[in-house]
Amino acid sequence: MSGFRKIVALIFMLSLLQQAFALSAPKSFWAYNPGSQGLERTDLGQPAAQLSVKVSGKLALCHHLDRGHIILEVSGGTPPYSFLWNNQERTQNRHNLFAGTYTVFITDSQGRRHEERIVIQPPFPLIVEMAGIQAASCSGTPDGSAKVNIRFGRGEPYKILWSHGLEDELEAKGLMPGIYSVKVIDMFNCDATLTFEIKSNADSFEVKENIQQISCSDNSSGAISLDITGGKAPYTFLWSNGMTTKDISGVGPGKYEVAIKDQAGCTINKTFEIKSPSTVEVTVSRIQHNLCHGASDGEIDMEVKGGQAPLIFSWSNGATSQNLRGLKAGTYTLKIKDASGCEVNTQVMVQEPQKLTARLESSIELNCESGEATGFAWVNIQGGVSPYTIKWGTGETGKNEIVFNRPGEIQVEVVDNTGCTVVEKLRVDFPFNNLIAGRIDFNVRKLSFSSEPEVHVLEPLVFESEIGEDFIAWEWDFGDGATAMDRDPVHVFKKPGEFDVTLRGYDIYGCSSVQKRLVTVLETEEWVTIPNAFTPNGDGLNDVFRPVYKGLVNFEMDIFNHWGEHLFASRGLEISGWDGTNKGRLLPRGNYIYKVQYTTITGETVQKTGTVTLVR
Structure with missing residues (x-):
């Protein structure tokens, strides 16, 4: 090779x-x-390290309503990691879990796999009790004790927290009389708390003092008097200046200690100080004016030097503290009196800005031709401190005006530069689109009752309108230069002719509807015709004596016999006529006297007298 x-x-x-x-x-x-x-x-x-998992979270339940959670911290392998729980969830961490065992499979990007089983323990009772409480010998003696016993739990370690600061001790000693608590926490942070009281074996007693400080003129005018309540009398007193009386007087400046013991052996030690008088100096260290009009967040801090304690503070609003909180705008006077009787007075003013107001207004603009409406709402702001932040209920901000297209409530919130807030609401109406004009019409009739259809000059006419509820205003134009705003006006034409009478109605959106009628006015004709005889025989022909007239505005008629006896009267233009009777009795035939008086439409009054023959 x-x-x-x-x-x-x-x-x-x-x-x-x-x-x-x-x-x-x-x-x-x-x-x-x-x-x-x-x-x-x-x-x-170097190859990637093996997958490892660190498990944390709430892995034990403290009670049946409690829920656990699991937090996984993965290291090793090659990220990213994928997670698959036994319930098919794929999140890294789990929350709101019941007690039980949870299994997760973790896989890195190279296919390495790790299985982890986590147990969330079910609720386990933690039972604690007070094993012993020892009362204090006296109310002011720290010799009480208490012991807590853990009867049942998950086991060590336990965290023990006493309310007075002691930790990890089953027994607390050196306790003063009072109310205490102890909390026991197990390894899974489940806890139980007990509250107990340390009592006193002897009745407590209290000491209240009244110190008379030295006056400016006498350096030996100090005095201390004591008021003892509670305990068991008699009491013994031992002052640091050797006095054994309850009260001491004629003493100079300095500290005086007294030991007070009751018959039960309980002792209270007190120290008092008598000071030399000094001049009281007072200045205003801080003023916080009200941020908003009408608020009560003003504050005054006073710096006081000198004087003989205790100092008595008397404010004009009744307060007795050195500093004031929660103030309205105004002037506050402070009088300070020290123990020697010296006084000093000063005044402080708390101011406020002008009241922040927001007034909402709205209007509807209607396209009278198309019937489409658009609503506008705007806010008028006064007072406060500018600049202002404007937020509408619709979510729009920074605008003084918005557009709306439906009825409902409009809300605006205004915040000024100091954080003062005012909220205003306005309920608005909004019409449906494509509005149909309301009904408008009118009729014309004579003011006087007359069967004559013609209209004459100077004859009063009533124009009776038929106006729908959609209209809020209307106006009349009578075509002769005269107008009227009444709903049902009365008009008199002063010359003959043809006149276009116009009624125009306006709805709440400014749109109008118009109705016109032509009125023909004739020249005035005046005449009265009085019959000279009538035959009241019931045949339906000439049965009543009734004059006929035209162009009158009033008519009166009286009937008399030859002896002047009044037999019949008629008033008004509706003449019923005389049927030849008097009080239901038929009168004999003969001549009777009539007297008529009428007023023409020109205002002229005419009287006529004559005779009429009754024929039977």
Whole structure:
């Protein structure tokens, strides 16, 4: 075998060994290259490492409503990786899982495969109890204790957290009277919490002091008086200046300590300080004005120096703190009084911007020819601090005006430069497209009751309209230069002729409908014809005495006998006529006197008197 073939055979064997044993370290060999003067070194490269998986997540359930999740971290092999779970899901991680065993097959891009089984444990009870609680000897003595016992759980390790800061201890000692809690957490982060109380074996007592600070004029006017409540009397007192009374007085500046013991042996130690008077100096360190009109987020911070504590703060709004929060706009006066009785006053003003308002308006523009409508809504903004941010309920922003094409509620939110917000809503109507004009018509009749169809000059006419509900306004044009806005106007033509009377109605969108009628006006003719006899015999011919007239606006008639007795009266243009009776009694034949008075359409009043013969 030649040297070259030996080298090739060697390379082939090394390649087989590398694939068979998945060599992890890079390898190299020497090979003959015909283009060179001898052997050259050739690197085989490093094979990919085996697939490995790190599993994390929530692998145990704490209760029956709990759910677990699995997080996979894959290394080795050649990415990318594919995942296939036993329920055919192909995600890398799983969530919202019940207890059970989950199997995943992981395959890299070279076909290497890894199988991983993960168990999510079912809920396992964690039962803890307080094993012993020891009360404190006195209310102020830290000698209480408590012990927690883990009766049942998944096993060590457990994390124990006490509410006062102690960790990983089953027993807590040195506890003051009060309410405490302890939390036990197992290895899967499931926990149980207990709350307990450390009581006091002896009744607690409290001490309240009243300190009289030194006045500016007397350096020995300090005093301390005590008020004891609770505990078991009698009490003993021992002051740091040697006094054994409950109260001390006539003392100068300095710190005074007192030990108070009740009959049960419980002791309270208190320290009080009497200070020398000093001048109170007050300045405004910060003012936060209201960001929005009408808000209550103003703040005042005061810097106070000097004076004799305690300082008493009295604000004009009733507050007693040094600083104020949640303020409306206005002027606030502060009076500070120290323990020596010295006072100082100051004023602070909290301001606010002009009220931010947004007024929504809308209109409908209608193409009266096509019937197509377009709605417009716009917002008028005042106050606040510009620039403003405008956001419409439709999602549009930065516009003062939008277009709408359906009825409903329009909403706009305006935010000014300081974050103040105002929201306005407007309910709008919107017509259907291709609107049909509403009905409009009118009739003409005489104001007076008359059977004459002709219309004469100066004769009042009533124009009775028939206007549909779609119209909100209307106007009349009588063709003689006169107009009217009434719904049913009365008009008088002052000269004869033919007149085009026009009624025009307008709907809410500004579109109009028109109805016209021709009215012919004749010259005035006035006449009254009074019969001189009648025959009330019931034959239907000339049975009543009734004058005939034309061109009148009023007519009155009275009938008398020769003795002046009033027998009959008629008022108005509807003349029923006299049938020759009086109060239902037939009158005898003979002559009777009539008296008529009428008014013409020109306004002239005429009176006539005569006789009429009743024939039977």
